[in-house]
Amino acid sequence: MSFEKLGLRTELLKALAQKCYACPTPIQDQAIPAILEGKDVLGGAQTGTGKTAAFALPILQQLSESRAQVKGPRALVLAPTRELAAQVCYSFQTYGKRLNLRSHVVFGGVGINPQIKALSQGIDVLIATPGRLLDLAGRRAVDFRNLQCLVLDEADRMLDMGFIHDIRKILKLLPTKRQNLLFSATYSPEIKRLSEDILNRPEMIEVARRNTAAETVAQSAYQVPKNQKRILLSQLAQDGKWEQALVFTRTKHGANRLATQLASDGIDSAAIHGNKSQAARERALSAFKNRSVRVLVATDIAARGLDIRDLPFVVNYELPNVPEDYVHRIGRTGRAGKDGQAISLVSQEENKLLWGIEKLLGRKIDFVGNEKPVNSSARHQPKNTPSGSKPKNRSTSKRSSNRRSGNKNGSDDRERRNSNSKPWNPGESDRQPRSRCRRRKPAPSRNSESEVASKPPNRFRKFFSKRATASSR
Numbered sequence: 001m002s003f004e005k006l007g008l009r010t011e012l013l014k015a016l017a018q019k020c021y022a023c024p025t026p027i028q029d030q031a032i033p034a035i036l037e038g039k040d041v042l043g044g045a046q047t048g049t050g051k052t053a054a055f056a057l058p059i060l061q062q063l064s065e066s067r068a069q070v071k072g073p074r075a076l077v078l079a080p081t082r083e084l085a086a087q088v089c090y091s092f093q094t095y096g097k098r099l100n101l102r103s104h105v106v107f108g109g110v111g112i113n114p115q116i117k118a119l120s121q122g123i124d125v126l127i128a129t130p131g132r133l134l135d136l137a138g139r140r141a142v143d144f145r146n147l148q149c150l151v152l153d154e155a156d157r158m159l160d161m162g163f164i165h166d167i168r169k170i171l172k173l174l175p176t177k178r179q180n181l182l183f184s185a186t187y188s189p190e191i192k193r194l195s196e197d198i199l200n201r202p203e204m205i206e207v208a209r210r211n212t213a214a215e216t217v218a219q220s221a222y223q224v225p226k227n228q229k230r231i232l233l234s235q236l237a238q239d240g241k242w243e244q245a246l247v248f249t250r251t252k253h254g255a256n257r258l259a260t261q262l263a264s265d266g267i268d269s270a271a272i273h274g275n276k277s278q279a280a281r282e283r284a285l286s287a288f289k290n291r292s293v294r295v296l297v298a299t300d301i302a303a304r305g306l307d308i309r310d311l312p313f314v315v316n317y318e319l320p321n322v323p324e325d326y327v328h329r330i331g332r333t334g335r336a337g338k339d340g341q342a343i344s345l346v347s348q349e350e351n352k353l354l355w356g357i358e359k360l361l362g363r364k365i366d367f368v369g370n371e372k373p374v375n376s377s378a379r380h381q382p383k384n385t386p387s388g389s390k391p392k393n394r395s396t397s398k399r400s401s402n403r404r405s406g407n408k409n410g411s412d413d414r415e416r417r418n419s420n421s422k423p424w425n426p427g428e429s430d431r432q433p434r435s436r437c438r439r440r441k442p443a444p445s446r447n448s449e450s451e452v453a454s455k456p457p458n459r460f461r462k463f464f465s466k467r468a469t470a471s472s473r
Ligand code: AMP
Pocket: 020, 021, 022, 023, 024, 025, 028, 046, 047, 048, 049, 050, 051, 052, 053, 307, 309, 335, 336, 435
């Protein structure tokens, strides 16, 4: 299917051509016609699948066909974080730049008065985080009377972040007759309840199995003591000549400290987290995007919605407490069919967390460098991996994980039973390639950057062999 066949207007097609989007991704293939028909949509799609364009394009098309001289927004997109909201607004502005429609974003952490002024001048599409939108509504700065379409983007994350009450308050302010689109990477009982409350006979669309990592992301792990992680990371970045790596820590303080330490190792780094001002967050992000800083250290919440073109590396400096966050984190790389690497630095204390992640993924994550991880007895095996099996090479484990994805006893089915919820419309699309218009890159050559990255740095080879000797004593 091409974008032309989806019935999009020339102005949008020109914008897509300028972005070099040759053909629609699976979610775009399915969602665009449904939205153009005016249907409600329940979309099971993770970030990285092209879901923003899947709703932005048909919304822009619909709004452009019924131009109204009204001030209030005709479409409202709610997003969990400032970064995602800004990203979504940027997409609307980019795709719709030939349409003479106004898209505007509002979020907290910045002055409210310029937002009130912008709203008073009239807009077509409003992208907002829930808290700030309620503040604006409380000041009567936004008029929802002409609203035709509501989008809840990353609805699961909004619920995780405790926005359900704000969302329900916002719903009460909106006209009851409207089109509703809800996108979520996971389908929990809470999402099910919310979708039943909001959506009217929705078209169910799912393009990637829940809780699966993109196949284009090569995942590996290093077993490393907590106090050695920073040295290992510096070494990986330097030996591998990394130009761009997004590194996740669990705490804001930890993010600051690591960015400073890496900078003292000669690696230009910045931190992004919820305690930073919006201006500082934007500065850090744009420095990372234009590659004047090589490493961006982020917490989970702050990294939500970050769309960094062709990001090659994601590093889990600390594993997340919630296994699903691992999937969200590594989804920052390997986007839109591109290859990417996700590297986890796992201390012994985190082995249990790794086990939880492996259980969720239904596959094992190979350790690099030390075939026998330090204290390997502490390492749990996921249920569906033969215990004690040796780490496989990457291509073998990819094949076997693909085989397992068809396994009815996989983690997905277990979760469905536990959650007592209806499964997503079981996706034939699960088996579709993520993007049919891009050819996969050839496997990296032996001397390529990714090859370097997957080897333990020299210093660590020494470290691992010392540890192995010490622990055998
Ligand atoms: P999203 O899932 O909306 O965050 O999009 C992920 C990335 O895919 C973004 O960088 C988009 O610019 C890109 N993208 C979206 N649709 C397409 C497409 N049809 N072809 C190529 N890239 C796309």
